[in-house]
Amino acid sequence: MVLTSLSDLGQARRIVVKIGSALLVEHGQPRSTWLGTLAKDIKALRDGGADVIVVSSGAIALGASALNLSHGGRGSLADAQAAAAVGQIALARLWSENLAAHDLTTAQLLLTLEDLEDRRRYLNASATLARLLEAGCVPVVNENDSVATEEIRFGDNDRLAARVAQAADADVVLLLSDVDGLYDRDPSDAGACIVPVVEGITSETLAMASTASSSGMGSGGMTSKLQAAQIAERAGITLAIVNGTPEGPIAKAVSANRGTLFMPQRQDAGRKAWLGGRLAPKGTLRVDDGCAAALRDGASLLAAGIDGVTGDFQRGDLVTVQGNAGKVIAQGLAEYGCDDLARIAGKREADQADALGYAPRSAVIHRDHLVLL
DSSP: OOOOSGGGGGGOSEEEEEEOHHHHEETTEEOHHHHHHHHHHHHHHHHTTOEEEEEEOOHHHHHHHHHTOGGGGTSSHHHHHHHHHHHHHHHHHHHHHHHHTTTOEEEEEEEOHHHHHSHHHHHHHHHHHHHHHHTTEEEEEEEOTTTOOSSSSOOSHHHHHHHHHHHTTOSEEEEEESSSSOBSSOTTSTTOOBOOEESSOOHHHHHTOOOOOTTSSOSOOHHHHHHHHHHHHHBTOEEEEEEOOSSSHHHHHHHHTOSEEEOOOOBOOHHHHHHHHOOOOSEEEEEOHHHHHHHHTTOOBOGGGEEEEEEOOOTTOEEEEEOTTSOEEEEEEOSSOHHHHHHHTTOOHHHHHHHHSSOOOSOSBOGGGEEEO
8 A cells, every 4th residue: 555645544455653762751751651652543543453563762862861871872883782681671661551452462672783684584574474473463673772783773763774674564654753854954944834745856855855863862853854765655655754742743743634744665575675675785786877877777787887996795695786977876786795796897798707706796786686766
């Protein structure tokens, strides 16, 4: 189902709802009354026939308060990991108690970036989510911040929500924010207008965003939400940003039909959807204009069209593909490591064997392992 209006949310089959730290935690304490009204909203969605998955921040904020850590627990990686370890218990209890008040069973699922970057682990997470939903549970997902490192982590739950939606085959992602949606400029500016519908994210759309988190507790901002929308729009998933601050936030957003909808632009499925949503490339390949045009027409990436190779990667690693203007146009799985690829970049097939010392492969990235961005 493609959501064309927030008022149609009740027709959705499977919804991922993301909640940020600033909505859930205030001055180190949970907003208990607000959370109770959100649980009621989730119950209403369930009663309407939709499966619901929650992606919830808040563990670090809760744990930092319990441990009396400065900077909201984000003063260092060690502080954040310790705060998450303590706060995750409190966060799980909050969700369990509030959903149980509506006869809903809560399940907890902690994920790292690698759980969704690795194909086998991604499929395992997908199977777990499917079984929990089949059993009638409301899975509550969070990044496993107690073990995540600065180098290998989502860093925000907006993109995590989009990736969870892919894994769970959801049709809607609902990002609860502290603003009504995407504005055409800073919302504090006079004359700023909300953008009700975005038909494909462009450079102009990205220019409207701010990376700042207004609360100081979260790790995202509008930029991370637009990155989540890019993941969703390629996988055929509608993503909405709505104001989550009032009590009963979902019901209020639907009633007012106010927010920003990011419409799906294509429907990548299975392996292509997983590949297009991956977030941690190991290298970059720069290609010439002719090669870029061929990729857009559905061709595999050949060595002859490569102008430059950067990064440290092995065969099978994820790499991005850039045009000469520096714009990322695709990503895929490399058939060569960086050293061998540097030897054959720009060379025709007939000259590659001498440079490699073995028969070249059919492509640097086969079209079955490449997705346009």
